[in-house]
Amino acid sequence: DTAVSQTPKYLVTQMGNDKSIKCEQNLGHDTMYWYKQDSKKFLKIMFSYNNKELIINETVPNRFSPKSPDKAHLNLHINSLELGDSAVYFCASSQDKHHSGNTIYFGEGSWLTVV
Amino acid sequence: AQSVTQLDSQVPVFEEAPVELRCNYSSSVSVYLFWYVQYPNQGLQLLLKYLSGSTLVKGINGFEAEFNKSQTSFHLRKPSVHISDTAEYFCAVRKDTGRRALTFGSGTRLQVQP
Numbered sequence: 001d002t003a004v005s006q007t008p009k010y011l012v013t014q015m016g017n018d019k020s021i022k023c024e025q026n027l028g029h030d031t032m033y034w035y036k037q038d039s040k041k042f043l044k045i046m047f048s049y050n051n052k053e054l055i056i057n058e059t060v061p062n063r064f065s066p067k068s069p070d071k072a073h074l075n076l077h078i079n080s081l082e083l084g085d086s087a088v089y090f091c092a093s094s095q096d097k098h099h100s101g102n103t104i105y106f107g108e109g110s111w112l113t114v115v
Numbered sequence: 116a117q118s119v120t121q122l123d124s125q126v127p128v129f130e131e132a133p134v135e136l137r138c139n140y141s142s143s144v145s146v147y148l149f150w151y152v153q154y155p156n157q158g159l160q161l162l163l164k165y166l167s168g169s170t171l172v173k174g175i176n177g178f179e180a181e182f183n184k185s186q187t188s189f190h191l192r193k194p195s196v197h198i199s200d201t202a203e204y205f206c207a208v209r210k211d212t213g214r215r216a217l218t219f220g221s222g223t224r225l226q227v228q229p
Contacts, residue, residue, distance in 0.1 A: 041203055045216040056216050101147045101166040104217055106159040
């Protein structure tokens with residue numbers, strides 16, 4: 001069983017389109033994240049939700065909107081895609097209620113290419 | 116704010132040789148320290164982490180790391196590498212309170228050659 005699963009794994013789309021990436025975790029964790037990895041492999045936090053509440057919202061264009069329907073899901077919707085949005089997007093989760101030293105588990109990544 | 120510096124972007128090494136991947140961090144508050152590995156076209160997998168206690172931490176796949184508070188370093192080592200260790204390695208820190216996302220270094224590409 002995959003602990004953190006995200007779909008689709010690969011996505012090629014045209015500029016201006018709207019797309020969504022879905023993420024689900026079956027670990028019972030209370031916190032979920034979206035990270036972006038650019039072409040130079042640099043990883044940066046985008047959003048974090050704890051029990052469906054947004055707790056981290058980095059300087060990300062408002063074309064990016066996370067949605068957490070429940071504790072186990074955190075989806076990422078992107079409007080009006082731009083070439084610069086091409087990257088690998090990683091979903092992750094952790095159990096943070098009592099201790100932030102717990103491991104953050106990552107999904108396999110979603111490779112987004114905007115043409 | 117926290118920051119992580121991985122001094123080497125690439126480390127080429129021959130199979131069965133020892134390797135050290137360097138990581139330095141900066142933070143005004145207490146942090147936990149992590150090393151993750153990313154194999155080609157895959158997600159990130161935790162190698163090891165330092166929370167407290169013994170400064171020498173052992174992880175998976177024969178890796179270990181030593182926390183040095185005075186030098187604010189958390190270098191990763193392996194005494195003998197294999198071809199299969201070829202991957203991208205990321206050092207990361209996480210605050211122990213408040214905003215708790217991981218802050219990553221820029222990564223080190225370990226290339227093991229036969």
